[in-house]
Amino acid sequence: MQAYPRTILRPRHLTRAAFAPFGEVLDAADPGRAPIAINGGTTLRYDQLARVETDDEGYGAISLFQAHEAVSLPLVIEVMERHPLGSQAFMPLTRCRFVIVVAPAASRQPDPANMQAFVTDGRQGVSYRRGTWHLPLTVLDMAHLLVVDRKGPGCNLNEHVFAPGTGPLLLPQEV
Ligand SMILES: NC(=O)N[C@@H](O)C(=O)O
Numbered sequence: 001m002q003a004y005p006r007t008i009l010r011p012r013h014l015t016r017a018a019f020a021p022f023g024e025v026l027d028a029a030d031p032g033r034a035p036i037a038i039n040g041g042t043t044l045r046y047d048q049l050a051r052v053e054t055d056d057e058g059y060g061a062i063s064l065f066q067a068h069e070a071v072s073l074p075l076v077i078e079v080m081e082r083h084p085l086g087s088q089a090f091m092p093l094t095r096c097r098f099v100i101v102v103a104p105a106a107s108r109q110p111d112p113a114n115m116q117a118f119v120t121d122g123r124q125g126v127s128y129r130r131g132t133w134h135l136p137l138t139v140l141d142m143a144h145l146l147v148v149d150r151k152g153p154g155c156n157l158n159e160h161v162f163a164p165g166t167g168p169l170l171l172p173q174e175v
Pocket residue numbers: 081088134135136137
C-alpha cells in the first residue's frame with residue numbers, strides 16, 4: 001500500500017475571518033461585534049452571532065456537554081465528522097480551550113490538504129456551518145459547554161475514520 005506523507009497541522013488562534021469559510025466564532029470580545037443594550041441598559045445582547053441551520057424536517061435543540069477528559073497536543077487525528085442536515089454550535093460555560101480542526105463541506109471526505117486547525121482562547125465558542133467537516137469536541141480543559149444543533153428524523157452524521165497511521169498530526173499551538 002502506497003505510504004502517503006502524513007499531514008502536519010499547526011493550530012492557529014481562532015479569528016472570525018479565518019474561520020469564516022467553516023462557520024462563525026461566538027465571541028463577546030470580538031471588536032467587530034458591538035452589543036445591543038437591552039432591558040433598560042442592564043444587559044448587553046450580542047445579537048445573532050450565528051444562525052442555527054436545519055433541514056425542513058429537523059429542529060434546533062439545546063444540549064449540555066460535560067467534557068470530563070481533556071487532551072494535550074500533539075495528537076493524531078483519527079476521525080472527522082460532519083452533520084449534513086444542520087449546524088452545530090459549542091459554547092463553553094466555564095473556561096475551556098478546545099481544539100478545532102475543520103475541512104470544507106463540499107468534499108465527500110475530509111481532505112487533509114484542505115484542513116485548518118485552531119485553538120480557542122478559553123472564552124470563544126464556535127458554530128460549525130451545516131456540513132462542515134470537523135473534529136468531534138476535543139477539549140484542552142475539562143468544562144461544561146452549551147451545544148445547539150439539529151435534531152429530528154434522518155441521519156445527521158457522516159464520519160470519516162482515517163486508516164491507521166494516516167491521520168493528520170496536530171502539533172502544539174505556536175505561543
Ligand atoms: N456526538 C455529538 O453530539 N457531538 C459531536 O457531533 C461533536 O462534534 O462533538
